[in-house]
Amino acid sequence: MQNKTNSDVRWMGMPALAVGLIVIVAIALFGWQFLLAESELAVLGMVALAAMAGVTLGKTGLQASMSAAMRGHARSMNIAILLALVSVIFLLGQEHFPLLMLTTTLLYMTVAFGLNVQFGLTGMVNFAGASFFGVGAYTAAVLTNHGAVPPLLILVAGGVLSALIGCLLIVPVVRTAGHYSAVVTIAFSVMFKTFLEVNDVLGGPQGLMVGPMKTFGWDFNSSPVFLGLEMSFYVNYALLGAGLAALAFMFVQRLERSWIGLTLDSVRLDETASACFGLNVVRAKVLAFTFGNVLVGVAGALYGMMISFIAPNSFSFSDSLLMVAIVLLGGMGSLWGTALAAVIVVILPEKLQIIQEYRFLLFSVVVILVLLFRPEGLIPRKVRSYFPNWRPE
Amino acid sequence: MTDVLLEFKDLGKNFGGVRALDGFDMQVKRGEIIGLIGPNGSGKTTSFNLMTGIYAPSQGEVHFDGADITGMSARKVYEAGIARTFQRSRLCLPLSIYDNIMIGNHARLNTGLWFNLFQRRALREQIEEFYTQARDLVAGFSTDLADRMFEPVGSLPMIERRRIEICRALISEPKLLLLDEPSAGMTHDETAQMMDDILAVRERMGDLSIIIIEHEMGVIERLCDQCVVLSYGRKICEGSYAHIAADSEVQSAYLGMD
Ligand SMILES: Nc1ncnc2c1ncn2[C@@H]1O[C@H](COP(=O)(O)OP(=O)(O)OP(=O)(O)O)[C@@H](O)[C@H]1O
Ligand SMILES: [Mg+2]
Secondary structure: OOOOOHHHOOEOOEOHHHHHHHHHHHHHHHHHHHHHOOOHHHHHHHHHHHHHHHHHHHHOOHHHHHHHHHHHOHHHHHHHHHHHHHHHHHHHOOOHHHHHHHHHHHHHHHHHHHHHHHHHHOOOOOOOHHHHHHHHHHHHHHHHHOOOOOHHHHHHHHHHHHHHHHHHHHHHHOOOOOOHHHHHHHHHHHHHHHHHHHOOOOOHHHOEEOOOOEEOOEEOOOOOEEOOEEOOOHHHHHHHHHHHHHHHHHHHHHHHOOHHHHHHHHHHHOHHHHHHOOOOHHHHHHHHHHHHHHHHHHHHHHHHHHHOEEOHHHHOHHHHHHHHHHHHHHOOOOHHHHHHHHHHHHHHHHHOHHHHHHHHHHHHHHHHHHHHHOOOOOOOOOOOOOOOOOOOO | OOOEEEEEEEEEEEEOOEEEEEEEEEEEEOOOEEEEEOOOOOOHHHHHHHHOOOOOOOEEEEEEOOEEOOOOOHHHHHHHOEEEOOOOOOOOOOOEHHHHHHHHOHHHOOOOHHHHHHOHHHHHHHHHHHHHHHHHHHHOOOHHHHOOOOOEHHHOOHHHHHHHHHHHHHOOOOOEEEEEOOOOOOOHHHHHHHHHHHHHHHHHOOOOEEEEEOOOHHHHHHHOOEEEEEEOOEEEEEEOHHHHHHOHHHHHHHHHHO
16 A cells, blocks of 8 residues: 655655655744734635645645655654744743633643544544533632642642543443433533532632642743743743643554554444454443543643633533534544644634634534535544554565 | 363244244354354344344353353353354454454453553554464465555455454454355355355364354355254254255245245
């Protein structure tokens, strides 16, 4: 199938790695300017440019070079992407709002990576993503307000609580066939918001203050100074968010490229046949759901600390739907697709007021179009390769 | 150790009012190939499903390799050493040939979370070791197929899919292999190839027992040591192919259906 080795894949005479690095720099510069763009016209122009670039470059063989670089130079490329992201954060330096947007995107990305393990790999749709995100955020609120739990541990606690509640929901129904996970998570999503609204200890409809992230004596709500410039305090959160998203990406990618990933795929595609080959279907589902929910909860805890004030309205059923839409749009089981879709779903509505008002309607239409015309999503998942570029001989 | 690997005693299954299988007694010896035949809806697939834990029997017992496996879960049955293919091929079409075969190898895969996430070097050794085994197994059927281990199964023609399904069942080195209409949807030539494949498997794995459900009488005649005929959920005849072919009840069961 792949007769060309990676070093043969060239684009305009350049080796794959060079092309890959150029593309990363180009995307980083574009992203930086896009986050800063203010007029709607400029935003629309840039969106059109990105769409055109995406379509035409795929046809000129650039895409082949990109994937060759990702396969053949996985480590260098990953480091380059992370460095580019950190550079963009520092370039944005003093811009509060773009940094907030970027960090929110990174946290939603983390959530969507988690949902991808549940939905994309295992076939269990989770319609309570925003609720479990909220479980993380409320855990952070309660723990920062009471007692002296180290905030890094609070992130962990958010993940653990989200996973525990997820287990309580899913374990009783996981043996029954059908769309049980959809049903129980919808029910939970609706109940969770009502529960918060009537619960005075958790602030009722008004919500709760959340204390800041602090590590090693550093308060994330104070402004860092870099090269003599005082930066937005969001730089702290953006850096931590980038680290979290990168970690989540790495974990989910390793999971997918392993016997566990194979097990989850098998369970999604044919439960009965799986059981006939000794797979423990219940274990696989519980593991996938827990794994995904940990990521969702950790991201939620950090989100709460960042925005410092949370209310039930931020964790509604519609937000859960948006999170599922990210997975569908990006491509079931596709991590890069999920990352791209998270960017589109979170940033576009913030940039374009027209979209903001109709975003739920718009994304519903987009999801339907994707399901009809490109069911594998924006960046379709590839056949599993357990290690980058691994083809044993 | 007795000669008998598998034994049904008075096995029966009702689906609501439908009596799919009724008082079925059968024995399979080690190394034997048994042909299970009968008109459509006579209970052949049901007997496989009862054996492999997909359904629990309504009556009777299944004994395998000296143990009572009646009503055991599909997982336990696989661990006891029974592997199968399905009448309607049930491969994971988007997954590669290698992945599909590894699903059959599940008992030997280390699926610990820590191992898979953090002991990548050890994982890699396991993946490469099993790759060699899977490739050799596939090469026994088709060397061309063995060169395409990382292609999605969905892109392959029916005969190749059947072969992969058989490999998926064989990789775990079962004691008993159940084949449910392996020639379904195949051309005449493909069916002939498939029979060669099965005989080659038997050559390589001497004491493997096989039960094969087939409508092609040519296949039954060529492959099977013993035949069992079902009609309306009951066993109406058993013995050598010549014996059952000459049996008047068998003839009328088939003529009655056609
Ligand atoms: N899950 C089920 N629920 C209800 N009835 C069933 C079920 N499975 C099988 N049956 C019925 O049991 C009977 C035997 O079916 P089975 O599939 O075992 O037949 P078969 O001999 O394999 O036939 P074929 O040659 O068509 O594959 C049929 O009448 C069928 O309709
Ligand atoms: Mg059948």
